[in-house]
Amino acid sequence: MPIRVLRSALNPLLPLGVGERDTESLHSYFFRLALSHCISAPELKRTVTEKMKWRIPGKYRWDECNLNGMGSAAERWSQGLSELTCIAHLDMLTLLPWRNVIAQKSLSSTSSRWCSVCFAQDRADGRTPYLRLAWDIGEVAVCPIHETWLTNVCPNCGRSNTRNSTSYVVPGWCCFCGEFLGNWAGAVSVSAAEIWKACQIGAMLAAQSRLSSTPTRDTFIKGLFNLVICLDDGKNAVFARRIGLNRSTVHYWLKEGGIPTIAAHLRIASQTGLSLPSLLTGKTAAAQSAPIPPTQLTTLFPGHRKRVSPRSLDVGQINDQLEAFILSGASLSVGEAARRLNVHPRQLYEFANRNARIMGQTWKRQQRSRGEENRKRAAGFIEAALLEIVAEGKGASLRELRRRIPKDVLGSVRDIFTLLEEVKVKLGTR
Structure with missing residues (x-):
């Protein structure tokens, strides 16, 4: 029986790191494929689009197309690259396996980054340096293997993001000066929280090539329901507090078809004891209640703020203070009174409705009276200024008025043009 040999239109270049947390990114594979043909990335792009009969308008930029x-x-x-190279499953070099269970929002890094030690290790071990998929995920800030921060600046020329506008990209070398990017000798300690996040995402990338099927939203939501029931008796609000998010966010996931961002998944994993792959595939039966202290959220996500417990309000005291404001004759709005009492204006109408309404009506009367006084005052200034302007034979424009009238006078009146016309009619200067 004759052996059938597949002929590929492009070099059957094997991807690197598949099935590991150091999975190669599709960008890196594309750059290496271009180098294997001794052509530029834009030229390979044109070759692929012509052979696949795609229509891609305009100039191709890597930062505008997230491969x-x-x-x-x-x-x-x-x-397309799988078809032209005869290398199957190149989607494993992307995040496509998780598109049903991870939201695209804030997923990708805003700049190209790398671990200098990884590049140096590749070269020392005789491997081809390549770009890791994890480096292009926004929540990953460190290399968990070498416990170093990812960088986006060439140690030689100080340039960053040069690959986004360069035709020839050699992974591991600066696109601008050609210096090897693994020559960085600095060392800055990284936090355990950042290492934990990078390890979780690395485990996710390692697991995606072993998935028997693409994770679905239904399976994930069933697992999330199980978490809420097992850990917090089915109370969405309690579970939301556990992971440091709003109740409406959890409701959006469970009831309205939403899916969490990668940051939200990490929050859930950190407070349930689950690994990220288990959470994403709905395998939540092994969840444990708060394996790490809730304060860890502040470390993992510095922007996190623990919700303040609602305080009890003394309704009688609020009413007494509002009455004191009213009797003093002070010009206060309901909003300003609420600020001074450290409550929300809505709470004043809820607990002290009568006094709040009296204060609101008094404020409106005072504002109307003040507005009328300011208008009369401004009309007097405008009238005097118009008489001077006419006497000088000049045109009565707003510019001339501003030169002769104090700013605080004109600024205290709404619809100055209408007032100007009224004064002109009075003086007969229209």
Whole structure:
């Protein structure tokens, strides 16, 4: 029986790190494929689009087309390159396997980053340096293997993001000066929280090539329901406090078809004891209640603020203070009174409705009276200024008025043009 040999239109270049947390990104694979043909990245782009009969208008820019994500660009290019190279499953070099269970919002990094030690290790071990998929995920800030921060600046020329506007990209070398990017000798300690996040995402990337099927939203939501029931008796609000998010956010996931961002998934994993792959695939039966202290959220997500417990309000005291404000004759709005009492204006109408309404009506009367006084005062200034302008034979314009009238006078009146016309009619200068 004759052996059938597949002939590929492009070099059947093997991807690197598949099935590991150091999975190569599709961007890196594309750059290495271009180098294997001794052509530029734009030229390979034109070759692929012509052979696949795609229509891609305009100039191609790497920062405008996320090949590593989970959108249409990643799907199109992974399928097209697989067909032309005869290398199956190049979608494993993207985040496509998780597109049903991870929201695209804030998923990708805003700049190209790398671990200098990884590049140096690749070279020392005789491997081809390549770009890791994890480096292009926004929540990953460190290399968990070498416990170093990712960088986006060439140690030689100080340039950053040069690959986004360069035709020839050699992973591991600066696109601008050509210096090897693994020559960085600095060392800055990284936090355990950042290492934990990078390890979780690394485990997710390692697991995606072993998935028996693409995770679905239904399976994930069933697992999330199980978490809420097991850990917090089915109370969405309690579970939301556990992971440091709003109740409406959890409701959006469970009831309205939403899916969490990668940051939200990490919050859930950190407070339930689950690994990120288990959470995403709905395997939540092994969840434990708060394996790490809730304060860890502040460490993992510095912007996190624990919700303040509602305080009890003394309704009688609020009413007494409002009455004192009213009797003093002070010019106060309901909003300003609420600020002074450290409550929300809505609470004043809820607990002291009568006094709040009296204060609001008094404020409106005072504002109307003050407005009328300011208008009369401004009309007097405008009248005097118009008489001077006419006497000088000049045109009565707003510019001339501003030169002769104090700013605080004109600024205290609304619709100054209407007032100007009224004064002109009075003086007969129209």
